[in-house]
Amino acid sequence: xxxxxxxxxxxxxxxxxxxxxxxxxxxxxxxxxxxxxxxxxxxxxxxxxxxxxxxxxxxxxxxxxxxxxxxxxxxxxxxxxxxxxxxxxxxxxxxxxxxxxxxxxxxxxxxxxxxxxxxxxxxxxxxxxxxxxxxxxxxxxxxxxxxxxx
Numbered sequence: 324x325x326x327x328x329x330x331x332x333x334x335x336x337x338x339x340x341x342x343x344x345x346x347x348x349x350x351x352x353x354x355x356x357x358x359x360x361x362x363x364x365x366x367x368x369x370x371x372x373x374x375x376x377x378x379x380x381x382x383x384x385x386x387x388x389x390x391x392x393x394x395x396x397x398x399x400x401x402x403x404x405x406x407x408x409x410x411x412x413x414x415x416x417x418x419x420x421x422x423x424x425x426x427x428x429x430x431x432x433x434x435x436x437x438x439x440x441x442x443x444x445x446x447x448x449x450x451x452x453x454x455x456x457x458x459x460x461x462x463x464x465x466x467x468x469x470x471x472x473x
Contacts (some may be wrong), residue, residue: 324446324453326423330463334455337443341450346417348382355443355452359383362443362452363436365419367428368414370397375411377430377464379421379444384433384472394431394469419447421464430466432457437468 327334339346339354352359359382365385366378376395379384390437392400392425405416421430421444436442436457443454 324451326344327453327455329439332455332459332461332463334453335445336400337440337452337454338450339452346449351452352382357443357452357454359385360435361441361454363432363469365421365445367403367408367419368400369403370395372397375403375428376400377424377428378433378471379420379430379437379466380433380471383432386471387473390469390471394467394471395429414445414447415449418445418451420445420453421460422448422453423464431462431471432461432466432468433471434468436461464471 337355340350348362348364352362355454362382363379364382368376378391380386388400408416412419439457441454442457443452446453
C-alpha cells in the first residue's frame with residue numbers, strides 16, 4: 324500500500340480474519356465480500372532459462388504452465404518451491420503481492436482482469452487485500468495480459 328500511496332494510485336484496502344496459515348483465495352473473496360472473479364492470486368515461477376516470472380490469475384483458477392511458458396517466451400515454466408518465496412520476493416506464502424517485491428519480475432495478468440472494474444490482490448501480508456483498477460496495477464508492475472489459465 325505504501326507503493327500505491329507513493330504513486331498516488333487509488334485503491335481500497337480490505338482485511339479479513341486469519342490465523343498464521345494462508346487461506347485459499349476463494350475463502351478470501353468470501354471474507355472480503357468480493358466476487359471470486361475479482362480476486363487474483365500471485366504465483367511466482369521459474370522458467371527453463373532460470374529467470375523468474377510472476378503470474379496473477381483469478382483465485383478460483385489454475386495456472387496453465389504451457390500457456391504461461393508461451394506468454395513468457397520460455398521452453399517451460401515451473402512453480403518455485405514454497406521455501407524460496409520469502410527470499411525471492413520478501414513476502415510469505417499467502418501474502419505475496421505483485422506490487423513491491425524485492426525485485427521487479429516480469430509480470431503477467433490473466434486477460435480476464437480487464438473485464439473487471441476493479442480487482443483485488445494481496446496487499447503483502449496474510450489478512451490484507453488491496454482493490455484497484457486492473458489497468459493501474461498492470462501499469463505499476465509493467466505487466467502484460469495473456470491467456471494463462473487451464
